[in-house]
Amino acid sequence: MDALGRHVLVEFFECSHEILNDVSTIENSMVSAAKEAGATVINSTFHHFSPFGVSGVVVIQESHLAVHTWPEYRYAAVDLFTCGDPVDPWVSYSYLKKAFKAAHGSSMEIRRGLLNLVQASQVDLPELRLKAEESLVIPKYTRNIWFTERNEDIAFSLRHKGDPLFRRQSPYQKVEVYDTYQFGKMLTCDGAIMCAEQDEHVYHEMITHVPLFTHPEPKRILVIGGGDGGTVREIVRHDSVAEVVLVEIDEVVIEASKAHLPSLAASFDNPKLSLVVGDGIKYVSETSDGEFDIIVIDSTDPIGPAEGLFSHEFYLQAHRILNHDGILVAQTESPRFNDNIFRQIYQEFYKVFGRKNVSCYLAYIPTYPTGMWSFSFCSKQKIHPVLDMRIQAAERFSLKHNLNYYSPEIHKASFVLPRFVQEMLV
Numbered sequence: 001m002d003a004l005g006r007h008v009l010v011e012f013f014e015c016s017h018e019i020l021n022d023v024s025t026i027e028n029s030m031v032s033a034a035k036e037a038g039a040t041v042i043n044s045t046f047h048h049f050s051p052f053g054v055s056g057v058v059v060i061q062e063s064h065l066a067v068h069t070w071p072e073y074r075y076a077a078v079d080l081f082t083c084g085d086p087v088d089p090w091v092s093y094s095y096l097k098k099a100f101k102a103a104h105g106s107s108m109e110i111r112r113g114l115l116n117l118v119q120a121s122q123v124d125l126p127e128l129r130l131k132a133e134e135s136l137v138i139p140k141y142t143r144n145i146w147f148t149e150r151n152e153d154i155a156f157s158l159r160h161k162g163d164p165l166f167r168r169q170s171p172y173q174k175v176e177v178y179d180t181y182q183f184g185k186m187l188t189c190d191g192a193i194m195c196a197e198q199d200e201h202v203y204h205e206m207i208t209h210v211p212l213f214t215h216p217e218p219k220r221i222l223v224i225g226g227g228d229g230g231t232v233r234e235i236v237r238h239d240s241v242a243e244v245v246l247v248e249i250d251e252v253v254i255e256a257s258k259a260h261l262p263s264l265a266a267s268f269d270n271p272k273l274s275l276v277v278g279d280g281i282k283y284v285s286e287t288s289d290g291e292f293d294i295i296v297i298d299s300t301d302p303i304g305p306a307e308g309l310f311s312h313e314f315y316l317q318a319h320r321i322l323n324h325d326g327i328l329v330a331q332t333e334s335p336r337f338n339d340n341i342f343r344q345i346y347q348e349f350y351k352v353f354g355r356k357n358v359s360c361y362l363a364y365i366p367t368y369p370t371g372m373w374s375f376s377f378c379s380k381q382k383i384h385p386v387l388d389m390r391i392q393a394a395e396r397f398s399l400k401h402n403l404n405y406y407s408p409e410i411h412k413a414s415f416v417l418p419r420f421v422q423e424m425l426v
Protein backbone atom coordinates (compact mmCIF):
# COMPACT_ATOMS: atom_id res chain seq x y z
CA MET A 1 0.00 0.00 0.00
CA ASP A 2 1.25 3.50 -0.83
CA ALA A 3 -0.12 5.09 2.40
CA LEU A 4 -0.43 4.44 6.12
CA GLY A 5 -4.20 4.39 6.13
CA ARG A 6 -7.34 4.36 4.00
CA HIS A 7 -10.16 6.71 4.89
CA VAL A 8 -13.46 6.12 3.14
CA LEU A 9 -16.05 8.88 3.57
CA VAL A 10 -19.50 7.52 2.94
CA GLU A 11 -23.00 8.92 2.52
CA PHE A 12 -25.92 6.50 2.58
CA PHE A 13 -29.22 7.78 1.17
CA GLU A 14 -32.82 6.55 1.42
CA CYS A 15 -32.02 4.13 4.21
CA SER A 16 -34.59 2.48 6.46
CA HIS A 17 -35.93 5.16 8.81
CA GLU A 18 -36.54 2.50 11.48
CA ILE A 19 -33.02 1.12 11.36
CA LEU A 20 -31.38 4.54 11.47
CA ASN A 21 -33.19 5.25 14.73
CA ASP A 22 -32.33 1.92 16.32
CA VAL A 23 -29.17 2.19 18.36
CA SER A 24 -28.79 -1.55 18.98
CA THR A 25 -29.15 -2.55 15.33
CA ILE A 26 -26.73 0.16 14.27
CA GLU A 27 -24.18 -0.84 16.89
CA ASN A 28 -24.43 -4.51 15.93
CA SER A 29 -24.11 -3.64 12.22
CA MET A 30 -21.09 -1.39 12.73
CA VAL A 31 -19.32 -4.02 14.85
CA SER A 32 -20.10 -6.75 12.30
CA ALA A 33 -18.97 -4.48 9.43
CA ALA A 34 -15.62 -4.06 11.18
CA LYS A 35 -15.23 -7.79 11.78
CA GLU A 36 -16.24 -8.67 8.19
CA ALA A 37 -13.49 -6.36 6.95
CA GLY A 38 -10.95 -8.30 9.02
CA ALA A 39 -10.54 -5.73 11.82
CA THR A 40 -10.09 -6.46 15.52
CA VAL A 41 -12.78 -4.70 17.54
CA ILE A 42 -11.70 -3.02 20.77
CA ASN A 43 -14.80 -1.19 21.86
CA SER A 44 -17.95 0.53 20.69
CA THR A 45 -19.71 3.64 22.00
CA PHE A 46 -23.17 4.47 20.69
CA HIS A 47 -25.80 7.00 21.70
CA HIS A 48 -29.42 7.24 20.72
CA PHE A 49 -30.86 10.74 20.69
CA SER A 50 -34.49 11.15 21.50
CA PRO A 51 -36.53 11.34 19.36
CA PHE A 52 -34.24 10.86 16.36
CA GLY A 53 -30.72 9.80 15.52
CA VAL A 54 -27.80 7.69 16.53
CA SER A 55 -24.11 8.52 16.84
CA GLY A 56 -21.40 6.03 17.48
CA VAL A 57 -17.91 4.82 16.94
CA VAL A 58 -16.33 1.39 16.83
CA VAL A 59 -12.68 1.52 17.83
CA ILE A 60 -10.68 -1.15 16.04
CA GLN A 61 -7.06 -2.07 16.46
CA GLU A 62 -6.63 -0.73 12.91
CA SER A 63 -8.34 2.69 13.68
CA HIS A 64 -12.13 3.28 13.69
CA LEU A 65 -15.57 3.19 12.08
CA ALA A 66 -17.92 6.06 12.93
CA VAL A 67 -21.54 6.88 12.10
CA HIS A 68 -24.08 9.61 12.56
CA THR A 69 -27.66 9.09 11.40
CA TRP A 70 -30.55 11.40 10.49
CA PRO A 71 -33.56 9.03 10.42
CA GLU A 72 -35.88 11.92 9.49
CA TYR A 73 -33.86 12.33 6.24
CA ARG A 74 -33.20 8.58 5.93
CA TYR A 75 -29.53 9.57 5.70
CA ALA A 76 -26.38 8.27 7.39
CA ALA A 77 -22.86 9.69 7.30
CA VAL A 78 -20.20 7.06 7.87
CA ASP A 79 -16.40 7.19 8.23
CA LEU A 80 -14.39 4.06 7.66
CA PHE A 81 -10.76 4.48 8.56
CA THR A 82 -8.44 1.49 8.47
CA CYS A 83 -4.69 0.95 8.51
CA GLY A 84 -2.76 -1.90 7.01
CA ASP A 85 -3.44 -4.06 3.98
CA PRO A 86 -5.38 -6.94 5.53
CA VAL A 87 -8.36 -4.75 6.51
CA ASP A 88 -10.49 -3.64 3.57
CA PRO A 89 -12.85 -0.71 4.36
CA TRP A 90 -14.87 -1.43 1.19
CA VAL A 91 -16.03 -4.69 2.72
CA SER A 92 -17.49 -2.63 5.61
CA TYR A 93 -19.05 -0.25 3.06
CA SER A 94 -20.94 -3.05 1.28
CA TYR A 95 -21.98 -4.63 4.56
CA LEU A 96 -23.40 -1.37 5.95
CA LYS A 97 -25.18 -0.41 2.73
CA LYS A 98 -27.15 -3.63 3.05
CA ALA A 99 -27.59 -3.39 6.81
CA PHE A 100 -29.02 0.17 6.65
CA LYS A 101 -31.14 -0.80 3.60
CA ALA A 102 -29.67 2.18 1.69
CA ALA A 103 -31.06 2.71 -1.82
CA HIS A 104 -27.76 4.26 -2.84
CA GLY A 105 -24.52 5.46 -1.41
CA SER A 106 -21.80 7.84 -2.42
CA SER A 107 -18.25 7.60 -1.23
CA MET A 108 -14.70 8.65 -1.72
CA GLU A 109 -11.46 7.19 -0.53
CA ILE A 110 -8.63 9.33 0.77
CA ARG A 111 -5.22 7.85 1.33
CA ARG A 112 -3.93 9.03 4.70
CA GLY A 113 -0.21 9.40 5.33
CA LEU A 114 1.05 8.93 1.76
CA LEU A 115 4.38 7.14 1.99
CA ASN A 116 6.08 9.67 -0.27
CA LEU A 117 5.10 12.44 2.16
CA VAL A 118 5.89 10.82 5.51
CA GLN A 119 9.29 9.78 6.72
CA ALA A 120 9.94 6.84 9.00
CA SER A 121 12.07 7.81 11.99
CA GLN A 122 15.17 5.87 12.85
CA VAL A 123 13.79 3.58 15.48
CA ASP A 124 14.63 -0.02 16.16
CA LEU A 125 11.25 -1.51 15.33
CA PRO A 126 11.93 -5.11 16.43
CA GLU A 127 13.18 -3.76 19.76
CA LEU A 128 10.07 -1.56 20.17
CA ARG A 129 7.83 -4.49 19.37
CA LEU A 130 9.53 -6.72 21.94
CA LYS A 131 9.10 -4.08 24.64
CA ALA A 132 5.45 -3.58 23.77
CA GLU A 133 4.77 -7.31 23.90
CA GLU A 134 6.19 -7.53 27.42
CA SER A 135 3.46 -5.23 28.69
CA LEU A 136 0.85 -6.42 26.22
CA VAL A 137 -2.72 -6.35 27.42
CA ILE A 138 -4.98 -8.27 25.05
CA PRO A 139 -7.69 -5.80 24.06
CA LYS A 140 -11.09 -6.87 25.33
CA TYR A 141 -14.17 -5.80 23.39
CA THR A 142 -16.40 -3.61 25.55
CA ARG A 143 -19.79 -2.30 24.52
CA ASN A 144 -20.76 1.19 25.49
CA ILE A 145 -24.33 1.88 24.44
CA TRP A 146 -26.32 4.85 25.66
CA PHE A 147 -29.96 5.83 25.76
CA THR A 148 -30.40 9.60 25.58
CA GLU A 149 -33.46 11.71 26.20
CA ARG A 150 -33.06 15.33 25.27
CA ASN A 151 -34.74 18.58 24.41
CA GLU A 152 -33.06 21.32 22.34
CA ASP A 153 -30.58 22.24 25.08
CA ILE A 154 -30.40 19.52 27.70
CA ALA A 155 -29.70 15.81 27.39
CA PHE A 156 -29.84 12.97 29.85
CA SER A 157 -28.11 9.67 29.11
CA LEU A 158 -28.05 6.23 30.67
CA ARG A 159 -25.74 3.40 29.71
CA HIS A 160 -27.51 0.12 29.02
CA LYS A 161 -26.61 -3.42 28.11
CA GLY A 162 -27.40 -3.14 24.42
CA ASP A 163 -30.24 -4.99 22.80
CA PRO A 164 -33.67 -4.06 24.19
CA LEU A 165 -35.41 -6.72 26.28
CA PHE A 166 -38.74 -5.71 24.76
CA ARG A 167 -39.62 -3.69 21.69
CA ARG A 168 -43.04 -3.35 20.10
CA GLN A 169 -44.65 -0.68 18.00
CA SER A 170 -48.18 -0.45 19.36
CA PRO A 171 -50.92 1.54 17.60
CA TYR A 172 -50.00 4.43 19.96
CA GLN A 173 -46.25 4.37 20.55
CA LYS A 174 -43.02 2.41 20.46
CA VAL A 175 -42.74 0.54 23.75
CA GLU A 176 -39.29 -0.64 24.83
CA VAL A 177 -37.58 -2.06 27.89
CA TYR A 178 -33.83 -1.63 28.36
CA ASP A 179 -31.54 -3.08 30.99
CA THR A 180 -29.54 -0.15 32.36
CA TYR A 181 -26.39 -0.43 34.44
CA GLN A 182 -27.37 2.07 37.15
CA PHE A 183 -31.16 1.89 37.35
CA GLY A 184 -32.15 -1.66 36.45
CA LYS A 185 -34.80 -2.33 33.82
CA MET A 186 -36.30 0.77 32.29
CA LEU A 187 -39.55 1.23 30.34
CA THR A 188 -39.66 3.82 27.56
CA CYS A 189 -42.48 5.03 25.30
CA ASP A 190 -41.41 6.69 22.03
CA GLY A 191 -37.95 7.22 23.45
CA ALA A 192 -39.10 8.90 26.67
CA ILE A 193 -38.32 7.29 30.02
CA MET A 194 -41.44 6.10 31.85
CA CYS A 195 -39.89 4.38 34.83
CA ALA A 196 -36.86 2.42 35.96
CA GLU A 197 -36.68 -0.25 38.64
CA GLN A 198 -34.22 1.53 40.90
CA ASP A 199 -36.02 4.83 41.32
CA GLU A 200 -39.65 4.23 40.32
CA HIS A 201 -40.67 4.14 43.99
CA VAL A 202 -40.07 7.92 44.27
CA TYR A 203 -42.56 8.72 41.52
CA HIS A 204 -45.14 6.11 42.48
CA GLU A 205 -45.08 6.80 46.22
CA MET A 206 -45.34 10.56 45.68
CA ILE A 207 -48.10 10.52 43.06
CA THR A 208 -50.27 8.32 45.30
CA HIS A 209 -49.62 8.76 49.02
CA VAL A 210 -49.69 12.57 48.95
CA PRO A 211 -53.36 12.69 47.84
CA LEU A 212 -54.34 9.49 49.67
CA PHE A 213 -53.09 10.81 53.02
CA THR A 214 -54.71 14.19 52.47
CA HIS A 215 -58.18 13.05 51.46
CA PRO A 216 -60.23 12.26 54.63
CA GLU A 217 -61.34 8.82 53.41
CA PRO A 218 -60.32 7.80 49.89
CA LYS A 219 -62.47 4.93 48.62
CA ARG A 220 -62.77 5.12 44.84
CA ILE A 221 -59.71 6.08 42.86
CA LEU A 222 -59.27 6.59 39.13
CA VAL A 223 -55.83 6.24 37.56
CA ILE A 224 -55.34 7.41 33.99
CA GLY A 225 -52.28 6.05 32.19
CA GLY A 226 -50.04 4.19 34.62
CA GLY A 227 -49.93 0.96 32.57
CA ASP A 228 -46.65 -0.07 34.21
CA GLY A 229 -48.70 -0.82 37.36
CA GLY A 230 -46.58 1.11 39.91
CA THR A 231 -49.31 3.60 40.85
CA VAL A 232 -51.91 0.89 41.37
CA ARG A 233 -49.44 -1.13 43.46
CA GLU A 234 -49.17 1.78 45.92
CA ILE A 235 -52.91 2.62 45.99
CA VAL A 236 -54.16 -0.89 46.79
CA ARG A 237 -52.03 -0.86 49.96
CA HIS A 238 -54.50 1.62 51.50
CA ASP A 239 -57.15 -0.15 53.60
CA SER A 240 -59.77 2.54 52.97
CA VAL A 241 -59.61 2.01 49.20
CA ALA A 242 -62.44 -0.17 47.88
CA GLU A 243 -61.82 0.19 44.15
CA VAL A 244 -59.14 1.46 41.79
CA VAL A 245 -60.08 1.92 38.16
CA LEU A 246 -57.01 1.95 35.92
CA VAL A 247 -57.62 3.31 32.42
CA GLU A 248 -54.59 2.66 30.21
CA ILE A 249 -54.86 3.21 26.47
CA ASP A 250 -52.06 0.87 25.45
CA GLU A 251 -52.17 -2.79 26.43
CA VAL A 252 -48.63 -3.26 25.08
CA VAL A 253 -47.35 -1.17 28.01
CA ILE A 254 -49.11 -3.53 30.44
CA GLU A 255 -47.69 -6.53 28.61
CA ALA A 256 -44.13 -5.14 28.68
CA SER A 257 -44.39 -4.38 32.38
CA LYS A 258 -45.81 -7.79 33.26
CA ALA A 259 -43.03 -9.48 31.27
CA HIS A 260 -40.04 -7.43 32.47
CA LEU A 261 -40.95 -5.27 35.46
CA PRO A 262 -42.62 -7.71 37.86
CA SER A 263 -42.04 -5.48 40.89
CA LEU A 264 -44.18 -2.78 39.26
CA ALA A 265 -46.78 -5.10 37.78
CA ALA A 266 -47.31 -6.83 41.13
CA SER A 267 -50.94 -5.73 41.61
CA PHE A 268 -52.58 -6.40 38.27
CA ASP A 269 -54.38 -9.37 39.91
CA ASN A 270 -55.52 -7.43 42.97
CA PRO A 271 -59.30 -7.78 43.52
CA LYS A 272 -59.62 -4.02 44.14
CA LEU A 273 -58.46 -3.30 40.59
CA SER A 274 -60.81 -2.74 37.64
CA LEU A 275 -58.67 -2.56 34.52
CA VAL A 276 -59.97 -0.70 31.49
CA VAL A 277 -57.92 -0.73 28.30
CA GLY A 278 -59.08 2.44 26.63
CA ASP A 279 -58.72 6.17 26.25
CA GLY A 280 -58.78 8.05 29.56
CA ILE A 281 -60.29 11.11 27.91
CA LYS A 282 -63.27 9.15 26.62
CA TYR A 283 -63.65 7.28 29.93
CA VAL A 284 -63.80 10.51 31.92
CA SER A 285 -66.25 12.17 29.53
CA GLU A 286 -68.59 9.15 29.84
CA THR A 287 -68.42 8.93 33.67
CA SER A 288 -71.21 10.36 35.87
CA ASP A 289 -70.69 13.36 38.15
CA GLY A 290 -68.99 12.89 41.53
CA GLU A 291 -67.90 9.25 40.99
CA PHE A 292 -64.33 9.41 42.32
CA ASP A 293 -62.57 10.58 45.49
CA ILE A 294 -59.20 10.90 43.80
CA ILE A 295 -58.02 11.03 40.20
CA VAL A 296 -54.36 10.32 39.45
CA ILE A 297 -53.13 11.30 36.01
CA ASP A 298 -50.06 9.13 35.47
CA SER A 299 -49.58 9.94 31.82
CA THR A 300 -46.89 10.20 29.20
CA ASP A 301 -45.74 13.63 28.00
CA PRO A 302 -48.33 15.85 26.29
CA ILE A 303 -47.78 14.51 22.78
CA GLY A 304 -49.53 11.65 20.98
CA PRO A 305 -52.34 9.94 22.88
CA ALA A 306 -51.66 11.91 26.09
CA GLU A 307 -52.00 15.36 24.49
CA GLY A 308 -55.66 15.65 25.42
CA LEU A 309 -54.91 14.71 29.03
CA PHE A 310 -53.33 18.17 29.41
CA SER A 311 -56.25 20.14 27.96
CA HIS A 312 -58.71 22.55 29.56
CA GLU A 313 -61.67 20.46 28.40
CA PHE A 314 -60.26 17.31 30.01
CA TYR A 315 -59.60 19.08 33.32
CA LEU A 316 -63.20 20.35 33.33
CA GLN A 317 -64.48 16.81 32.86
CA ALA A 318 -62.14 15.45 35.55
CA HIS A 319 -63.34 18.16 37.97
CA ARG A 320 -66.94 17.13 37.24
CA ILE A 321 -66.43 13.44 38.06
CA LEU A 322 -64.70 14.16 41.39
CA ASN A 323 -66.97 14.07 44.46
CA HIS A 324 -67.19 17.11 46.74
CA ASP A 325 -63.94 16.32 48.66
CA GLY A 326 -62.23 15.23 45.48
CA ILE A 327 -58.55 15.64 44.70
CA LEU A 328 -56.83 15.45 41.35
CA VAL A 329 -53.11 14.77 41.17
CA ALA A 330 -51.15 14.78 37.91
CA GLN A 331 -47.55 14.39 36.91
CA THR A 332 -46.64 17.83 35.53
CA GLU A 333 -43.20 17.28 33.98
CA SER A 334 -39.89 18.92 34.87
CA PRO A 335 -39.92 22.68 35.54
CA ARG A 336 -36.48 22.95 33.89
CA PHE A 337 -36.69 20.41 31.08
CA ASN A 338 -40.29 21.08 30.04
CA ASP A 339 -40.59 24.68 31.25
CA ASN A 340 -43.21 25.95 28.80
CA ILE A 341 -45.49 22.96 29.21
CA PHE A 342 -45.09 23.20 32.98
CA ARG A 343 -46.29 26.81 32.99
CA GLN A 344 -49.22 26.07 30.66
CA ILE A 345 -50.50 23.10 32.68
CA TYR A 346 -50.77 25.17 35.85
CA GLN A 347 -52.55 28.02 34.07
CA GLU A 348 -55.18 25.49 32.93
CA PHE A 349 -55.54 24.01 36.43
CA TYR A 350 -56.02 27.50 37.92
CA LYS A 351 -58.88 28.15 35.50
CA VAL A 352 -60.68 24.92 36.44
CA PHE A 353 -59.97 24.48 40.18
CA GLY A 354 -59.24 28.08 41.20
CA ARG A 355 -55.79 29.44 41.97
CA LYS A 356 -56.03 28.79 45.73
CA ASN A 357 -56.93 25.13 45.28
CA VAL A 358 -53.94 24.25 43.13
CA SER A 359 -50.48 23.50 44.52
CA CYS A 360 -47.34 22.08 43.03
CA TYR A 361 -45.00 19.66 44.76
CA LEU A 362 -41.64 18.22 43.78
CA ALA A 363 -39.75 14.96 44.03
CA TYR A 364 -36.24 13.98 42.99
CA ILE A 365 -36.20 11.27 40.38
CA PRO A 366 -32.77 10.63 38.84
CA THR A 367 -34.01 8.95 35.66
CA TYR A 368 -36.29 11.83 34.66
CA PRO A 369 -34.58 14.64 32.77
CA THR A 370 -33.02 17.15 35.21
CA GLY A 371 -33.97 14.89 38.14
CA MET A 372 -36.51 17.43 39.42
CA TRP A 373 -40.06 16.25 38.80
CA SER A 374 -43.31 18.03 39.58
CA PHE A 375 -46.86 17.03 40.48
CA SER A 376 -49.98 19.13 40.77
CA PHE A 377 -52.35 18.83 43.70
CA CYS A 378 -55.81 20.17 42.81
CA SER A 379 -58.59 20.12 45.33
CA LYS A 380 -62.27 20.61 44.61
CA GLN A 381 -63.15 21.88 48.10
CA LYS A 382 -60.11 23.66 49.52
CA ILE A 383 -58.55 20.56 51.11
CA HIS A 384 -55.08 21.76 51.98
CA PRO A 385 -52.28 19.41 50.88
CA VAL A 386 -50.22 19.98 54.04
CA LEU A 387 -52.57 21.29 56.75
CA ASP A 388 -55.10 18.53 56.09
CA MET A 389 -52.57 15.70 55.90
CA ARG A 390 -53.41 12.72 58.11
CA ILE A 391 -49.97 12.71 59.72
CA GLN A 392 -50.31 9.76 62.07
CA ALA A 393 -51.81 7.46 59.49
CA ALA A 394 -49.07 8.48 57.03
CA GLU A 395 -46.38 7.84 59.62
CA ARG A 396 -47.70 4.37 60.51
CA PHE A 397 -48.16 3.44 56.85
CA SER A 398 -44.71 4.57 55.68
CA LEU A 399 -43.06 2.55 58.47
CA LYS A 400 -45.28 -0.51 58.04
CA HIS A 401 -44.61 -0.69 54.30
CA ASN A 402 -40.99 0.35 54.63
CA LEU A 403 -41.48 3.01 51.97
CA ASN A 404 -38.41 4.22 50.17
CA TYR A 405 -39.22 7.91 49.75
CA TYR A 406 -42.60 8.99 51.13
CA SER A 407 -42.95 10.00 54.77
CA PRO A 408 -45.06 12.73 56.43
CA GLU A 409 -41.94 14.95 56.53
CA ILE A 410 -41.28 14.49 52.80
CA HIS A 411 -44.99 15.09 52.12
CA LYS A 412 -44.76 18.48 53.87
CA ALA A 413 -41.37 19.40 52.47
CA SER A 414 -42.29 18.55 48.89
CA PHE A 415 -44.59 21.59 48.76
CA VAL A 416 -41.72 23.96 49.58
CA LEU A 417 -40.66 25.21 46.17
CA PRO A 418 -37.46 26.83 45.01
CA ARG A 419 -37.96 30.48 44.10
CA PHE A 420 -37.54 29.90 40.37
CA VAL A 421 -40.41 27.36 40.42
CA GLN A 422 -42.62 29.71 42.44
CA GLU A 423 -42.01 32.38 39.82
CA MET A 424 -43.05 30.03 37.04
CA LEU A 425 -46.35 29.41 38.78
CA VAL A 426 -47.67 32.96 39.06
Ligand code: SAM
Pocket residue numbers: 172189193194195203224225226227228247248249250253278279280281298299300301304305306307309331
Ligand atom coordinates in the same frame (compact mmCIF):
# COMPACT_ATOMS: atom_id res chain seq x y z
N1 SAM B 1 -44.28 7.65 35.09
C1 SAM B 1 -44.42 8.07 33.78
C2 SAM B 1 -43.81 9.37 33.38
O1 SAM B 1 -44.14 10.41 33.95
O2 SAM B 1 -42.97 9.36 32.52
C3 SAM B 1 -45.76 7.76 33.21
C4 SAM B 1 -45.81 6.31 33.02
S1 SAM B 1 -47.18 5.54 32.37
C5 SAM B 1 -46.46 4.16 31.62
C6 SAM B 1 -47.88 6.55 31.14
C7 SAM B 1 -48.96 5.83 30.37
O3 SAM B 1 -49.96 6.74 29.95
C8 SAM B 1 -48.48 5.13 29.10
O4 SAM B 1 -48.51 3.75 29.31
C9 SAM B 1 -49.48 5.58 28.03
O5 SAM B 1 -49.88 4.54 27.16
C10 SAM B 1 -50.63 6.09 28.88
N2 SAM B 1 -51.51 7.03 28.17
C11 SAM B 1 -51.17 8.03 27.33
N3 SAM B 1 -52.27 8.65 26.86
C12 SAM B 1 -53.34 8.04 27.43
C13 SAM B 1 -54.75 8.23 27.33
N4 SAM B 1 -55.27 9.18 26.56
N5 SAM B 1 -55.55 7.42 28.08
C14 SAM B 1 -55.03 6.46 28.87
N6 SAM B 1 -53.71 6.22 28.98
C15 SAM B 1 -52.88 7.01 28.28
